[in-house]
Amino acid sequence: MQIRYKPRRGLLGTIFQVEILQGMGLTLKRLFSRPITRQYPDERPRIRPGFRGQHALVRDPATGDCKCVGCMRCAMVCPSRCIRIRSHKDKEPGSRRMIDCYRIEALRCVYCGFCEEVCPVNAIVLTEVFEYSSCDRTSLYFTKEQLLSNWDRFAAQLDMPVDAYVNPFWRPRGLAERDLPAPKRLPVPPEWSGEQQVVGRQWQRHLPPEHA
Amino acid sequence: MTRPIAKNMEIPVADGEGERYSLRMGPQHPATHGVLRVDLELDGETIVACTPQVGYLHRGFEKLAENKTYAQTLILTDRLDYIAAMANNVGYCVAVERLLGISVPLRAQYIRTMVAEMSRICSHLLWLATHALDIGAMTVFLYCFREREILLDLFEELCGARLTFSYPRIGGVRQDVTVRFIDELQRFLDIFPSRIEEYETLIDTNRIWLKRTVGIGKVTGEEALALGLTGACLRGSGVDYDLRKHQPYDAYGLVDFEVPLGSDGDIYARYRCRMEEMHQSERIIQQCIDQLPPGPIFGPDAPDLVMPNKAPARIEAGTNAYGTGLIKLIRDRNLYLTGDVYVATEVPKGELGFYFISDGNNRPYRMHIRSPSFIHIGALAAIAKGELIADLIANIGSLDVVLGESDR
Numbered sequence: 001m002q003i004r005y006k007p008r009r010g011l012l013g014t015i016f017q018v019e020i021l022q023g024m025g026l027t028l029k030r031l032f033s034r035p036i037t038r039q040y041p042d043e044r045p046r047i048r049p050g051f052r053g054q055h056a057l058v059r060d061p062a063t064g065d066c067k068c069v070g071c072m073r074c075a076m077v078c079p080s081r082c083i084r085i086r087s088h089k090d091k092e093p094g095s096r097r098m099i100d101c102y103r104i105e106a107l108r109c110v111y112c113g114f115c116e117e118v119c120p121v122n123a124i125v126l127t128e129v130f131e132y133s134s135c136d137r138t139s140l141y142f143t144k145e146q147l148l149s150n151w152d153r154f155a156a157q158l159d160m161p162v163d164a165y166v167n168p169f170w171r172p173r174g175l176a177e178r179d180l181p182a183p184k185r186l187p188v189p190p191e192w193s194g195e196q197q198v199v200g201r202q203w204q205r206h207l208p209p210e211h212a
Numbered sequence: 213m214t215r216p217i218a219k220n221m222e223i224p225v226a227d228g229e230g231e232r233y234s235l236r237m238g239p240q241h242p243a244t245h246g247v248l249r250v251d252l253e254l255d256g257e258t259i260v261a262c263t264p265q266v267g268y269l270h271r272g273f274e275k276l277a278e279n280k281t282y283a284q285t286l287i288l289t290d291r292l293d294y295i296a297a298m299a300n301n302v303g304y305c306v307a308v309e310r311l312l313g314i315s316v317p318l319r320a321q322y323i324r325t326m327v328a329e330m331s332r333i334c335s336h337l338l339w340l341a342t343h344a345l346d347i348g349a350m351t352v353f354l355y356c357f358r359e360r361e362i363l364l365d366l367f368e369e370l371c372g373a374r375l376t377f378s379y380p381r382i383g384g385v386r387q388d389v390t391v392r393f394i395d396e397l398q399r400f401l402d403i404f405p406s407r408i409e410e411y412e413t414l415i416d417t418n419r420i421w422l423k424r425t426v427g428i429g430k431v432t433g434e435e436a437l438a439l440g441l442t443g444a445c446l447r448g449s450g451v452d453y454d455l456r457k458h459q460p461y462d463a464y465g466l467v468d469f470e471v472p473l474g475s476d477g478d479i480y481a482r483y484r485c486r487m488e489e490m491h492q493s494e495r496i497i498q499q500c501i502d503q504l505p506p507g508p509i510f511g512p513d514a515p516d517l518v519m520p521n522k523a524p525a526r527i528e529a530g531t532n533a534y535g536t537g538l539i540k541l542i543r544d545r546n547l548y549l550t551g552d553v554y555v556a557t558e559v560p561k562g563e564l565g566f567y568f569i570s571d572g573n574n575r576p577y578r579m580h581i582r583s584p585s586f587i588h589i590g591a592l593a594a595i596a597k598g599e600l601i602a603d604l605i606a607n608i609g610s611l612d613v614v615l616g617e618s619d620r
Contacts, residue, residue: 001470003484006417019417026413027351036358048365050372050387077518079284112287112378117386118517126372168372174388174509191391197319198394200504 047128050168052111054129055104055142056151058122061162066148067123070097074115074124082108083115102144107137116169121183125167127154168192232260235601239268243346243605246615248589250608252601259604262596264589269619277579281519282308282382285579290376292583293617295338296560297377298331298367300617303557305380306461307566311553312382314514318463319507320384325463326500327370327379329493330397333404334363335560335612336486336493343483343609344415347424352414359407362400369393381517384510394501401501404494408487416487425480429595429607432477439591442584443562444485445611449477455558467499479610486612519574548572554582561585561612585618 013019038045047053057066070087086101115124127150134140142150155162166186174194177185190196238249247268253261273292277285289304290297302324309316316324341356364374370393371379371386379386415421431441436449446453454471456464472488474481550572556565562584569578588611595611596604 001472001488003472003474003481003488005484006412009417009419014419017419019419023351023414023418026410036361048368048372051368052372073518077284079280079287110287110290110376111373112376113372114283114378114517168387172387172509173390176508192388194388194509197506198389198391198504199506200500200502202502203505205503 047130049128051128051130052113052126052169054127054132054150054154055106055109055147056125056127056154057102057144057147058125059148059151059155066099066102066144067121068099068102069121069123070099071120073118073120077114077118079112079114080108080110082106099144102147104142104147106132106140106142113169116167117172119170120181122167122170122186125151126169127151129154166192231255237604238265244608245342245613248608248613248615248618250592250604252604254601257600257602259596259599259601262593262604264592266586266589266615266618269615271620273620274579274581277576279575281574282312282576283515283517283519285576286381287376287378290378291616292581292620293335293559293561293564293585293614294375295614296331296335297375298327298379299335299557299559300564301377301380302328302462303555303559303564304566305382306557307553307555307568308382310555311549311551311568311570312515313549314383315511316384316462317508317511318505320380320509320511321463322466322500322504323385323389323509324380325467326389326397326497326504327367327377327385328462329496329500330363330366332493332560333490334360336490337363339486339560339609339612340411340483343606343612344421346605346609347421349415349418349421352411355407355410355414359400359404362396366393366396366400369396381510381514383514384508386509388509389504394504397497398501401494401498405491408490412487422480424603424606425483425610426478427476428479428599428603429610430476430478431591431595435594436477439594440587441562441591441611442587443558443560443612444482444489445562445588445591447472448474448482448485450475455556455563459556461555461557463500463503464496466503467496469496479606482610548574556582559584561614561617562588564617581620583617583620585613585615586620588613589618 009019057068059065060067068085070085072085075083075085082105084101084103085099087097087099089095089097111126113126116126129150155165158165166188171180171184171186171188171192173192174197176194191198232253232255235252235254236249237252238244239247244250249265249268251263251265252259271291273288276288280288286301286304289300292300305324337356337360341353344352367377368374370389371377431439431445431449433449433451436446436451441449442453450473452471452473456469457471469492472485472492474485548570550570552567552569554565554567556563563582564584565582567580567582568576571577592607592611596607599607
């Protein structure tokens with residue numbers, strides 16, 4: 001497709017500066033419409049659910065500790081290798097693996113959310129908190145205690161019960177229940193679980209023969 | 213002839229008699245779109261020789277990728293062309309899928325096409341904004357960012373990030389689209405054509421804009437091909453080359469769109485091409501919304517994020533390990549094929565190619581990125597030669613370079 005140019009400026013357009021006045025008119029019109037600028041520190045931006053922000057370890061209400069089972073999947077999948085986990089298991093049969101140390105270097109993290117997605121027990125989460133910049137590095141090397149308190153702070157500002165909170169990366173939208181391990185089969189609305197999908201109006205009409 | 217400006221310090225003044233001086237523009241120059249340095253040899257204001265210097269933003273992605281699994285390397289592609297990260301992600305995933313022989317469900321293909329075109333609009337809006345700002349039109353910058361903000365909000369709704377999306381995954385996408393996302397996208401598409409008209413009202417026939425763009429930075433079709441230009445820079449010179457049309461990937465073969473072509477090959481032609489491309493992108497997104505089929509968002513053979521080091525092996529039944537002294541191992545599933553592949557996709561800047569060599573491991577033996585910005589910066593020397601230094605700014609803007617992609 002050959003692109004078309006607008007017609008060349010005529011003599012009258014040159015003399016009366018029509019195209020410049022049109023542009024000026026547009027900006028003048030905008031002067032009377034509502035501004036779209038958000039005055040950030042005073043006016044809070046609307047953060048969408050599932051925003052990948054500050055890290056937290058979910059506090060298990062039953063034990064008061066984190067849910068992590070020390071499977072190391074997050075540390076293995078992390079592209080920037082910013083997760084360090086140390087754990088031990090007691091000799092007695094049936095004892096749970098205890099997490100001694102869970103550290104995240106927030107300065108190295110790239111916020112991809114892979115750790116949340118692979119965690120089999122939904123222990124780690126990237127919360128919607130985004131204002132945690134700091135002037136010293138040490139406060140951004142999150143320890144296990146800091147990560148748990150991050151979750152407490154986030155849970156306190158949630159407008160829903162903590163048990164009802166489901167992060168979109170714990171259970172990716174559109175993923176069938178059978179593809180997930182048991183702890184990740186969280187109760188979600190039908191649109192989320194893939195039972196009820198958004199479908200285009202003419203989805204059948206343009207399907208190629210091999211897909212029809 | 214020299215003119216003293218301070219004690220023991222003199223600068224040469226161009227007097228039109230062939231006296232040359234050299235000037236280093238950048239890397240902190242605001243109009244070089246990042247950290248590009250251009251070593252100029254000037255005669256007065258005319259550029260005699262121009263040598264672009266890159267490498268200030270080198271992060272070693274190609275080497276880093278050799279130590280990361282295919283799934284992990286995805287996050288590096290966010291940081292190539294960071295203003296259209298989604299298009300890079302899609303290009304990378306398409307390449308890895310072809311390397312490993314993974315099929316993508318149709319729904320995921322449509323979603324990917326949709327987000328790649330959204331990212332094309334994002335990139336062209338930022339290009340128009342900064343290009344106009346370089347040339348001297350401040351207002352367009354603010355207007356373009358208004359629409360870009362809507363798209364970034366939509367990306368945030370979809371995948372939880374505004375810049376580094378990491379949204380597609382090998383064999384599909386990570387999250388399904390929501391009703392709210394589709395509704396908001398439809399609302400954006402409804403207003404977007406009128407917004408493009410606004411930009412055109414501001415600059416399309418503006419005499420200052422025309423003075424700065426028409427006839428400047430001319431490249432003929434043959435020259436453009438010889439310099440390796442791709443994308444709108446090549447199409448502005450009238451060469452019909454668009455990988456979406458000529459080597460369709462994802463759902464581009466199923467949607468209807470046209471490739472805008474210029475003829476003059478100057479800055480204005482490239483500008484018109486990109487404006488027209490935004491209209492075409494809007495058409496593609498509309499068709500993707502209308503034709504979005506139901507189905508899974510990633511295929512059954514899509515690899516897990518934790519990619520196993522090697523495909524699981526077992527000992528073949530019937531072989532006697534003790535008798536022959538040899539154990540015959542069979543791979544259960546040929547998860548990682550060996551071989552090499554070059555796959556190119558059409559990103560907003562041009563042709564983004566990924567070249568992989570796979571040795572059957574879960575990480576590439578070698579990954580090479582053919583980034584359009586790098587090639588375009590190389591072409592800058594030929595395009596800017598003989599023009600004025602003020603037009604160099606317009607030329608850099610018009611080639612649409614992003615240094616994150618060029619330096620990798």
